[in-house]
Amino acid sequence: MKILITSGGTTEPIDSVRGITNHSTGKLGRELAEIFLKNGASVDFITTKHAVKPATTTNLALHVIQTTRELEEKIKDLLQNNRYTAVIHAMAVSDYRVKSTLERSEFASILSENLQKSKDISQIERTLETLATDNSKNKKISSNAEMLVVTLEKTPKIIQMIKQIQPNTLLVGFKLLVDVPREELLRVGLENLKKNNADFVLANDLTKITNDTHYGMLIENEKNLTEVNTKKEIAEIIFKKIKERGEYYEK
Amino acid sequence: MKILITSGGTTEPIDSVRGITNHSTGKLGRELAEIFLKNGASVDFITTKHAVKPATTTNLALHVIQTTRELEEKIKDLLQNNRYTAVIHAMAVSDYRVKSTLERSEFASILSENLQKSKDISQIERTLETLATDNSKNKKISSNAEMLVVTLEKTPKIIQMIKQIQPNTLLVGFKLLVDVPREELLRVGLENLKKNNADFVLANDLTKITNDTHYGMLIENEKNLTEVNTKKEIAEIIFKKIKERGEYYEK
Numbered sequence: 001m002k003i004l005i006t007s008g009g010t011t012e013p014i015d016s017v018r019g020i021t022n023h024s025t026g027k028l029g030r031e032l033a034e035i036f037l038k039n040g041a042s043v044d045f046i047t048t049k050h051a052v053k054p055a056t057t058t059n060l061a062l063h064v065i066q067t068t069r070e071l072e073e074k075i076k077d078l079l080q081n082n083r084y085t086a087v088i089h090a091m092a093v094s095d096y097r098v099k100s101t102l103e104r105s106e107f108a109s110i111l112s113e114n115l116q117k118s119k120d121i122s123q124i125e126r127t128l129e130t131l132a133t134d135n136s137k138n139k140k141i142s143s144n145a146e147m148l149v150v151t152l153e154k155t156p157k158i159i160q161m162i163k164q165i166q167p168n169t170l171l172v173g174f175k176l177l178v179d180v181p182r183e184e185l186l187r188v189g190l191e192n193l194k195k196n197n198a199d200f201v202l203a204n205d206l207t208k209i210t211n212d213t214h215y216g217m218l219i220e221n222e223k224n225l226t227e228v229n230t231k232k233e234i235a236e237i238i239f240k241k242i243k244e245r246g247e248y249y250e251k
Numbered sequence: 252m253k254i255l256i257t258s259g260g261t262t263e264p265i266d267s268v269r270g271i272t273n274h275s276t277g278k279l280g281r282e283l284a285e286i287f288l289k290n291g292a293s294v295d296f297i298t299t300k301h302a303v304k305p306a307t308t309t310n311l312a313l314h315v316i317q318t319t320r321e322l323e324e325k326i327k328d329l330l331q332n333n334r335y336t337a338v339i340h341a342m343a344v345s346d347y348r349v350k351s352t353l354e355r356s357e358f359a360s361i362l363s364e365n366l367q368k369s370k371d372i373s374q375i376e377r378t379l380e381t382l383a384t385d386n387s388k389n390k391k392i393s394s395n396a397e398m399l400v401v402t403l404e405k406t407p408k409i410i411q412m413i414k415q416i417q418p419n420t421l422l423v424g425f426k427l428l429v430d431v432p433r434e435e436l437l438r439v440g441l442e443n444l445k446k447n448n449a450d451f452v453l454a455n456d457l458t459k460i461t462n463d464t465h466y467g468m469l470i471e472n473e474k475n476l477t478e479v480n481t482k483k484e485i486a487e488i489i490f491k492k493i494k495e496r497g498e499y500y501e502k
Contacts (some may be wrong), residue, residue, distance in 0.1 A: 016429050021272040050301055096399055108375035124359035148347055152399040170466045177268050206267060
């Protein structure tokens with residue numbers, strides 16, 4: 001059994017020393033890698049610099065990335081060159097990356113110039129669309145400006161590329177919400193499952209994650225869901241489900 | 252000898268799961284703490300969650316903070332209640348924090364409304380000034396918007412508060428530049444020394460920091476500077492200087 005796991009959180013650079021970071025310790029990803037490795041699987045593990053790594057190293061290949069763009073390249077490369085029983089996409093991926101960074105006065109001056117003919121909403125939106133700055137790794141924004149205006153653009157949905165490249169792999173997605181009722185978690189989880197063409201989604205809630213506990217709802221479809229309360233249990237239920245469905249699929 | 256060291260990098264939340272992070276491992280701060288602890292000093296060590304901590308714990312008090320605001324409160328509190336021979340401010344502090352986060356359409360609509368009378372630059376600037384969103388810890392931005400417009404405001408210069416509260420402490424500041432010639436590093440370092448009313452500034456260049464090496468220029472004034480090439484040497488030269496000047500000052 002060969003498994004691809006993503007873990008940790010991406011960082012999108014604002015400049016050479018600042019970045020927008022998705023905080024993720026990587027503990028759940030590590031737990032997942034350990035259970036598969038312990039049971040004889042080989043694991044490709046895509047992770048980020050500050051995330052924790054599995055202790056077991058036999059049959060483990062580590063791939064360290066930083067940005068969403070690097071993740072996209074790495075995941076495509078691995079999917080094109082390997083056949084995975086399952087892909088478990090536990091990494092917290094930036095939804096947005098920096099498109100432009102301008103000092104307030106520069107921003108106002110560009111906008112004012114572009115609004116000479118029309119100052120309606122669509123003209124403002126079009127102007128925002130044209131802004132783009134090179135967040136080169138070799139530059140650091142001067143800290144003299146009183147205010148900066150930053151535009152962020154959506155990153156591509158990497159999870160949606162997985163089944164496009166490898167339609168027969170089992171895909172496990174993750175959905176993190178913040179302080180919602182159980183029904184809402186289920187509803188958004190099911191929505192997410194369909195949208196990403198995933199086989200399972202682990203829906204969880206930031207307010208129900210502590211050092212010792214990690215409530216999670218593994219959703220397979222409207223009728224099949226399992227609720228667990230620790231990272232270890234999350235890893236165990238995902239392993240069990242992949243093993244059942246994966247063995248069937250590998251026959 | 253009692254020393255206050257700041258280390259690591261602050262994070263400014265965008266929402267409950269995203270933040271603007273100043274990447275800093277805290278390795279230099281740890282090296283500094285170790286040399287002072289080894290030589291019998293007691294150390295107050297302000298640091299951040301992901302930064303490395305000193306191995307020596309005797310005479311060490313750890314204070315973990317996240318945001319620039321929390322750093323400001325903690326540093327003021329410690330300076331008001333302790334007398335330090337020196338304050339070594341090695342933490343990478345966010346220059347900016349998030350003031351507002353809006354979807355492009357919301358942003359354009361607010362702006363358009365505010366520009367009905369005038370669309371000149373100063374009116375755009377005034378409108379930007381009025382934007383403010385609550386980056387509450389309990390909310391996560393929906394990831395449906397194609398583009399977000401974020402305004403960032405300058406954070407207060409915490410280093411400039413240090414001598415105001417404790418004028419007789421020896422202050423060591425840090426200035427990180429990216430890929431500049433030696434003369435430029437010296438010029439900006441001296442400027443920084445005066446601006447922050449510091450006794451020493453350690454000027455360094457991101458392109459001259461690797462796992463093994465860390466070029467640094469410790470500047471005392473136009474005529475007194477020492478150049479070193481590793482974190483260990485940086486810690487040693489700072490310890491030596493503080494010891495010399497601190498002993499004189501403590502007599």
